[in-house]
Amino acid sequence: xxxxxxxxxxTTALAPTVWGTTYIVTTEFLPPDRPLLTALLxxxxxxxxxxxxxxxxxxxxxxxRAPVLGALNIGMFFPLxxxxxxxxxxxxxxxxxxIQPLLVAGLTRTALRENVPIHRVLAGIVATxxxxxxxxxxxxxxxxxxxxxxxxxxxxxxTGLVLTRSWGKPSGVGDLALTGWQLTAGGLMIAPVAFAVExxxxxxxxxxxxxxxxxxxxxTAAAYTLWFRGISRLPAPQVSLLGTLSxxxxxxxxWLFLDQSLSPLQxxxxxxxxxxxxxxQLPPPRRTRVRASTQSV
Numbered sequence: 001x002x003x004x005x006x007x008x009x010x011t012t013a014l015a016p017t018v019w020g021t022t023y024i025v026t027t028e029f030l031p032p033d034r035p036l037l038t039a040l041l042x043x044x045x046x047x048x049x050x051x052x053x054x055x056x057x058x059x060x061x062x063x064x065r066a067p068v069l070g071a072l073n074i075g076m077f078f079p080l081x082x083x084x085x086x087x088x089x090x091x092x093x094x095x096x097x098x099i100q101p102l103l104v105a106g107l108t109r110t111a112l113r114e115n116v117p118i119h120r121v122l123a124g125i126v127a128t129x130x131x132x133x134x135x136x137x138x139x140x141x142x143x144x145x146x147x148x149x150x151x152x153x154x155x156x157x158x159t160g161l162v163l164t165r166s167w168g169k170p171s172g173v174g175d176l177a178l179t180g181w182q183l184t185a186g187g188l189m190i191a192p193v194a195f196a197v198e199x200x201x202x203x204x205x206x207x208x209x210x211x212x213x214x215x216x217x218x219x220t221a222a223a224y225t226l227w228f229r230g231i232s233r234l235p236a237p238q239v240s241l242l243g244t245l246s247x248x249x250x251x252x253x254x255w256l257f258l259d260q261s262l263s264p265l266q267x268x269x270x271x272x273x274x275x276x277x278x279x280x281q282l283p284p285p286r287r288t289r290v291r292a293s294t295q296s297v
Contacts, residue, residue: 005234009281012230013242015223020249022219024257029211031202035082036194041212043074044187046221050180058181062170066181069167072160073224074186079193080153087146094247096150098131098273099124101280103158104240112166112236120237123280126272127244133269134251134262158240164228165236175229183224241280244273 030038051057058066084096101124105116169178204212230239248270254260262270 008230008233009238009242011226012234012239013245015227015230016243016246017249018219018223019246021253022215022246023250024253025211025214025219029207031204031208034198034202035086036079036190036198037201038212038215039078039082040187040190040194042215042220043078043183043190046216046224047180047183047185047187049217050176050221050225051184054174054177054180056173056177059170062173062181065167066178067185069160069164070182070185071189072156072163073182075189076186077153077157077160078186079190080149080156084146084150084153087143087149094135094250095128095132096147097154098128098244098247099151100154100158100161100243101127101237101240103155104161105237107158107162108236111162114235116237117284119282119284120235120241120280123241123276124237126276127241127280130269130271130273130276131244131247134266134273135247161231161240162236164231165239168232175225175232179221179225179228182228183220238280241277244277248273 026038081097102121105121105124108114109116169175227239230242251260251262251266251270255262
């Protein structure tokens with residue numbers, strides 16, 4: 001890989017690593033039973049801030065492309081993710097999210113007509129198994145609505161990731177502006193649903209304000225900018241594998257700060273998922289690259 005490629009991978013990996021803090025911040029600092037409010041306050045203020053900073057608005061086809069990406073990556077994904085998490089205890093929601101690399105690989109192959117290196121497909125399978133071992137419990141409850149929400153959320157974000165890679169960016173528009181468009185569009189979609197379902201926001205104490213600032217500024221504005229930057233420069237299947245770092249980070253934080261133990265089987269799953277994620281960042285064998293370039297001629 002070129003010298004800059006590992007740095008790009010590392011900075012992109014910061015995004016799902018920061019997203020892994022969402023669980024502990026939500027449970028320890030934020031008002032209970034307000035998932036839509038949390039989604040709204042993560043997305044809309046961060047999006048408006050980035051637009052104010054860049055002073056760049058969509059133009060041409062991006063007046064409809066930005067809302068489409070905003071819906072898939074933010075507006076649809078956040079509420080469905082929280083719905084899935086609330087209705088699927090035992091880590092089932094995390095496992096459904098972990099199938100995203102496989103969905104991205106399939107969409108890349110069918111929609112973009114791009115070959116996906118077999119080692120990244122295998123890495124996606126191993127990572128899903130590893131995450132399952134880390135987060136699943138024997139008494140995990142299954143709920144049809146929660147399962148459907150989790151699958152649709154993972155499919156929607158996988159589609160958004162592939163479309164982000166396919167559409168790229170309009171000329172002269174930076175990563176901050178493109179991220180701001182998507183967060184604002186997604187936040188505006190979440191707002192009416194949040195107020196209709198959860199009503200007016202409750203009074204917030206200092207801990208809640210700090211939690212929302214962390215999720216909005218670091219976990220959303222900064223993290224999504226790094227994420228979309230990586231998507232625009234790296235193969236979609238490679239980037240999607242980095243999403244595995246989110247549940248792994250959540251597991252580590254739970255062990256460090258919430259006295260949640262990790263069994264030997266969970267540690268094996270952790271090693272499998274982390275190893276698969278790292279393996280998925282490696283370039284394909286030279287023979288595979290030569291064959292792919294030959295087929296594209």
